[in-house]
Amino acid sequence: MTVDLTLLDDLEWRGLLAHSTDLGALREALSAGSVRFYVGFDPTAPSLHMGHLVQVLTARRLQLAGHTPYALVGGATGMIGDPRDSGERTLNSLDTVKEWVERVRGQIEPFLSFDGENAATMVNNYDWTASLSTIDFLRDIGKHFPVNRMLARDVVSRRLESGISYTEFSYVLLQSLDFLNLYRDHGVSLQFGGSDQWGNLTAGVELIRRSDGGRAHAFATPLLTKADGTKYGKTEGGALWLDPQMMSPYAFYQFWLNVEDEKVGELLRVFTFLSRAEIEELEAQHAEKPFLRSGQRALAEHVTSLVHGAEETERIRAASAALFGGGELATLSTDTLGAALREAGSTVVDGDAGIPTVTDLLVATGLAKSKGEARRTISEGGAYLNNERVEDPELVPGDGDLIGGTWLVLRRGKKNFAGVEVR
Template identity: 40%
Template sequence: MSSVYTELLERGYIKQLTHENEIKELLEKDKVTFYIGFDPTADSLHVGHFIALMFMAHMQKAGHRPIALLGGGTAMIGDPSGKTDMRKMLTKEEISHNIESIKKQMERFIDFSDDKALLVNNGDWLLDLNYVDFIRDIGVHFSVNRMLTAECFKQRLENGLSFLEFNYMLMQGYDFYVLNEKYGCIMELGGDDQWSNMIAGMELIRRKAQKPAYAMTCSLLTNSEGKKMGKTEKGALWLDAEKTSPYEFYQYWRNIDDSDVEKCLSLLTFLPMEEVRRLSALEGSKINEAKKVLAFEVTKLVHGEEEALKAKEASEALFGAGKDLSSVPSVTILSDRLGSSLLDILVETKIIPSKGEGKRLIQQGGLSLNDEKVEDFTRILNKDDIKDGACMIRRGKKNYNRIIVE
């Protein structure tokens, strides 16, 4: 029977790792405790975190024990990795609220019952640290010269890197050390942009505790052009249904480029690789069948089967032979709003984020009302626009919203 290492490799998760032969042997013969860190910088995880959750879920299914580490302490500083500017500073209250929201999302993917996985908060040990003791005990094991060669710091040096953020690597490294001491955690997993921070923790354990420790990164979710996936016109593709509706979530995956289908099926579903390869080999218009499977499977994992079915039905109603529009994302306005500016109504109902975005859409020919392009910024929504109590808004080619009038 093949190990989870073979499966992760085949599905395209593994990007970089330390001590390859040792890790391969460990995952084949032993059950290890590993962790992945999530900084609660928002009250929802987004699709960039989803690949990490899938990484974790595959490991757990193979019998390994995950620790989901929520950064109640590190979020007070902010990770400089991949950022050109300093992150927004969050209050303790905002961080606590975000942690509670994220916990609920994680429980959909990871089984925390009977100690099968742990959910811990690094604020429990970071927030009450004595700084002088920390620098003497932990800082002594870090070389500033070595740290400055890390990619996460190099790209910030030109624009200015605060000493506050410079501490982040020490704190993440210390997290790994604490988890190793308290829970026997010997491996850190994470996105490839975390490689430098992960190496720091692994080396800290090996130097200070004289014990084995390992790190393994997963591929970031990028498209065939190397750009990060998961961005929509409204911003990030969130796992929270209030921020990104199940329909919008479904449509995102339904409309990805043909060249990205195999990667997404491999990384974001549990479909057997034989089926992934079969679907990915479809050509021409038949590749749309693979995209439908992808959209349904990912939406089912994130929002549940019922919501995935609703999203599928709504999509088919708009683009296929179906007629039931009840699952299309809808907003309701009162009839006394008729006669008002269409742009005002779209902003009020959050169909578009701002008037500026609405004007940009109109200029580019990307906004339609009942399949007619809106060409005037001052367009009014009239009674004549309402058919059977509603009208249909289209943004771009395939983003639809119904406006129901009461």
């Protein structure tokens, strides 16, 4: 197995190293041969989101560079949840967590290779935690954790005033146990995660040193923020989920297509596998002609292809073109078209009550403020139904106009469109 000696340089250039236990020692270890590393994911929801994607892609970068991944899905830690600033988590049932474990595993697996010399391994910390007695846990693990250091952790100190349960307070012990177990049983010597996990990461390194006299490494990726400093990864509808049932691929694509100009270069580095030369070329194009949004388009296409596949990305591109008159609407998949129209704004019509006229639909969808304005738009040749110019303001769409038996696409001018869902 050939190890890529430029890995750390690439991670640094991409802005993926926020913290490291000892960067020089880590570089030496990564240069010496294939390092076994792990990254963990707690199934506290039925899907991973944008923040998790940073870790999944970083794991893929390490594996492509010749190192050996252990992807941990926390069936045990997912029963508790890492402390967060907003307060105590709602505890989920064992059956729920087990279901979410499988869903999260299924989302991680396509990004890693499970063949070859540095094949990935999936592990579940419930396997070594469920049978552990309380006495053994307190004697063998708890003994190595000074309470004063646990109290000094940022999230704990912030929660002390509002209150934190012993359950969440002790989470760091469980995550550290994971690192120790993987170190002992699998030779794993590196853990990474988000910068909000830095206290947990270093606690695992320290536990290995205290309990076994061993040496381990850790690094953290940075927290991604918008230009105004607020967290990335949230949309008006909630988190940027990877599950297509929780966030449509079209909405996912649109999120990346609409990122701020100031953040395009950073996100291209973190979320794509484009080379440095390719990214710098895109940045130069974007700086010269930002209105073309070449950086955002490349970002949306590459990330959506990684998560949802190249075929789905092509369907989204076709839908986007068709909605603006650049393609045949009837050839689009109903799911993709529906997702696109709901994202843009759609109106529901009761088919049993009869479909209104195009004039009424232009008003109902908000494409016109009044019937008078709608009629003027039609008379001036600026109204379209399913990309066909409308000439009669009293036109009533028929069943044959319903795309996929459900949808009508209205457009005013070149850029404003809306959907009508006939139920």
